Amino acid sequence: GEDVEQSLFLSVREGDSSVINCTYTDSSSTYLYWYKQEPGAGLQLLTYIFSNMDMKQDQRLTVLLNKKDKHLSLRIADTQTGDSAIYFCAEKVNNAGNMLTFGGGTRLMVKP
Amino acid sequence: DAGVIQSPRHEVTEMGQEVTLRCKPISGHDYLFWYRQTMMRGLELLIYFNNNVPIDDSGMPEDRFSAKMPNASFSTLKIQPSEPRDSAVYFCASSLGPSGSYEQYFGPGTRLTVT
Numbered sequence: 001g002e003d004v005e006q007s008l009f010l011s012v013r014e015g016d017s018s019v020i021n022c023t024y025t026d027s028s029s030t031y032l033y034w035y036k037q038e039p040g041a042g043l044q045l046l047t048y049i050f051s052n053m054d055m056k057q058d059q060r061l062t063v064l065l066n067k068k069d070k071h072l073s074l075r076i077a078d079t080q081t082g083d084s085a086i087y088f089c090a091e092k093v094n095n096a097g098n099m100l101t102f103g104g105g106t107r108l109m110v111k112p
Numbered sequence: 113d114a115g116v117i118q119s120p121r122h123e124v125t126e127m128g129q130e131v132t133l134r135c136k137p138i139s140g141h142d143y144l145f146w147y148r149q150t151m152m153r154g155l156e157l158l159i160y161f162n163n164n165v166p167i168d169d170s171g172m173p174e175d176r177f178s179a180k181m182p183n184a185s186f187s188t189l190k191i192q193p194s195e196p197r198d199s200a201v202y203f204c205a206s207s208l209g210p211s212g213s214y215e216q217y218f219g220p221g222t223r224l225t226v227t
Contacts, residue, residue: 031213042116042203042218043155050213088155092214097160097167098143098207100216104154 004091004103011109018076020106022089025070031092032065033100034074038085046074046087076108084110116219118204124225130192133222136185137206145216146179146189147203155203161187162209194226 003025012018024032030051035043049056049063049072056063062075072089086105093101117136125131137144145160159169164181172179176195181187191198201223205216 031215033215035218042220043205043216045215045217048213048215097162098209098214098216099145099157099160099168100214102155 004089004101006087006089006103006106008104009107009109011111012079014079014081014110014112016079018074018079018083018108018110020074020076020087020089020108022072022074022103023070024072024089024091024101026091026093026101027067027070028094029070029091030094032063032072033090033092034061034063034072035088035090035102036085037088037105043088079108079110081110081112084108116204116206116217118202118219118222120222121220122223122225124227125194126227127195128193129226130190131194131198131224131226133189133202133204133224135187135189135204135219137187137204138217139185140208141206141217142184142209143207143216144181144187145205145207146187147205147218148200149203149221150200158189191224194224196226199224199226 033048034046060077064073088105090100090102119134146158149155158171159179161181179189201221203221205218207216
């Protein structure tokens with residue numbers, strides 16, 4: 001079955017880069033996503049990557065996908081205090097309708 | 113578009129009372145999802161609809177929970193009777209069908225407290 005795993009917590013200093021990692025188990029994943037959840041808010045889609053790509057860059061965000069190892073990462077350059085939030089990765093698996101499988105979330109804390 | 117709209121944003125009720133949560137998906141989206149988020153269990157998918165029809169309700173905890181989607185622009189999640197362990201944040205999300213990239217857009221959530 002599908003399973004998406006993330007580490008629970010990451011702490012970085014303002015201005016440093018953050019790298020949030022995710023592993024998934026289903027090799028038939030077609031799309032993989034990163035969502036951000038700020039306190040008291042819903043999940044906000046940050047970016048997604050199609051499974052035939054290995055990298056996607058969007059301003060300060062870089063997504064890397066290693067299909068062989070089923071590993072997805074989100075790099076945030078020049079991390080700011082406003083980036084403090086919980087980050088969820090999610091996968092879209094073939095033949096699962098429009099369902100996404102979410103990881104447990106990584107809490108990113110940015111220290112000034 | 114205003115995005116996914118949920119109401120109420122906060123609900124406090126006593127054990128045994130009926131609770132109804134409401135959701136308006138993004139116009140044109142044909143999938144609607146109900147999730148529950150708690151510290152202990154994280155984000156759980158409860159049920160989802162396609163074109164107003166329930167497709168998978170295997171995540172609904174028990175018979176006290178029911179969900180309906182009477183039309184493309186409205187869905188409800190009802191808990192009757194409510195219990196303290198139902199306290200959580202309930203999210204509604206919507207997405208476009210296969211012509212999109214399947215991303216889901218979430219509402220702001222309803223924080224439910226059952227005392």
